[in-house]
Amino acid sequence: MDQAYDDAALARIFRDEYGRVVASLARRFGDLDIAEEAAGEALVVAVEKWAADGIPPNPGGWLTTTAGNKALDRLRRESLRDAKHQAALMITDDTPPEPTGPVEDDRLRLVFTCCHPALPPEARVALTLRLLGGLTVPEIARAFFVAEPAMGQRITRAKAKIKAAHIPFKVPAVADLPARLDAVLAVVYLVFNEGYLAGEGDSPTRVDLSDEAIRLARILRQLLPREPEVAGLLALLLLTDARRASRFAGGELVPLSEQDRAGWDRSLIEEGHALVRECLATNRPGRYQILAAINAVHTDAARAADTDWLQVLALYDQLQRIDPGPVVALNRAVAVAEVDGPDVALAIVDRLPLTTYHAWHATRAELLRRVGRSAEAREEYDAAVAATGNAAEQAYLTRRRRQLV
């Protein structure tokens, strides 16, 4: 179907197709720089040609073909200067059709390369957004409040290491897949949280990282439909994002228990619940699936008072067996407070080594308030306000502190 040509449509197509084009070329030519450069050239040609002729029926295929020709042109030019490239050209010119493996999409290879554990974590995030997400370096720099040259260098250095150290462009072996997939999911979750926790007050030019993370999670879900942790992560992001509009009111953070549930996005919740049900049926639980299930319980309750806290606690118990860290213990304590009472929860929280973490102070403050230790609660609210940099959370904590008797 021919689409009407306009700048917004073009921008959307470029962003959607960029990862596919780069991935395909990276596989064919074994070189990210060649792939990116050719993709960039193809976009320039597309802008001119599509303005005149309209957008072709398969813009992604058009871009991939055009970019492939650009890359071949470049290699031919270079081979005239350098005999060594001639040999390379003979190999790359004769590209077999995409090898059939367990997964055939080149983007999957690309995401595993971008999220390779041999790369620094901050570079993994930037590379994934750049190469797979099609975001520009300035967009990524703005999203993470990093200066543009620094972000550019971060990406350049990561690409140089991929090339120099021969980080392969392939889907990991089955035995390595869980650990390597974990690194990929961690990158997507980090992108989401970066957008979600920053909350309001972003400049209008800032790419919405939460939306971007959901888009990446949807791509992964499409590429790895049988990996329950991928479904779990997508469900977790959807069920969290469904509450986005209700999380802030008048510049103040609204906790789950006080949110206007009519403002939740029902279609996202339904999609998330369906994914969680699918995970339960698969019965290979993991961290993201359990977190999604906890969010499913919350989004299942018509009122906060209807929350099935026993179920939430059972899920946290399960999560704690996988991840025995103090942050999970802190979140579990919130459920303990509802099931066994705030005094039991407080005893757990007091033992956790999280004194520099704002959520520890905020949770402890709430529990102290509920057991009637107002003076200590007041101090904890102050500590929580001091420990968080988020203005909306500060506003909420300050109000809670004022409400103390």
Next chain:
Amino acid sequence: MTQYLVAVVGEPDYDTLSPEEMEQIMADVGAVVADAQEAGIFVFGGGLHGSEATTVVDARSGTPVVTDGPYAETKEAMGGFSIIDVADLDEALMWAGRFSAACRCPQEVRPFQDDPDADVPTQSEEN
């Protein structure tokens, strides 16, 4: 194929180990070396004497100047290393992981230059 240096880093503290534990480590490392040889990817391996056995030679002026001790700015010496020849970094990391487990210390993996016979850089860096 690419050659990688898989080097012992962080100076493992073997002094506190019993002779039996030490023997176990030697046996474990030996088993990984045997597997690597079997796989046809093992190029070289060896443990190095410490800084007390190290000498520096500087003959850049034409006259060799010999000084005792390790190269001044190397803070921590390599305890030993292996050289392997494998397809890509993932394969190198797999072997490095096995060496690390066997010797009870982290390993640093670094690629050798691609073509030891290359006289000039062939990459198209000028673009």
Next chain:
Amino acid sequence: MTQYLMSVHGTEADHDMTTGGGYGSPEAMREAMAETDRYNKRLQAEGYWVFAGGLKGPSTATVVDGQGAQPVVTDGPYLESKEHIGGFWIIEAPDLDTALALAADASKACRGKVEVRPFEG
């Protein structure tokens, strides 16, 4: 016979081929490489040669800790020092004096200080 490691150290910038790295100019680098090549052939001819190789820069390093249940992979290098090993020879020589004489020629050829360390056993 004892095996010796003869290593050359340098900074990340020394690996930059486009500037001639630590050699000052691309021409000087080419000269040093040619001399090193001749030196390598001599080592092989005289039977000292075991291995020689130049490494890519420290920014290409990756650290693997395989001591736990799952290997932990992190971006390297392990040490944040300014100078790293840039390449080395492994030779087999009857004694340290022979090794030091060979190291002196290596130092002239590659235009760097050469560290000599014996392998164990």
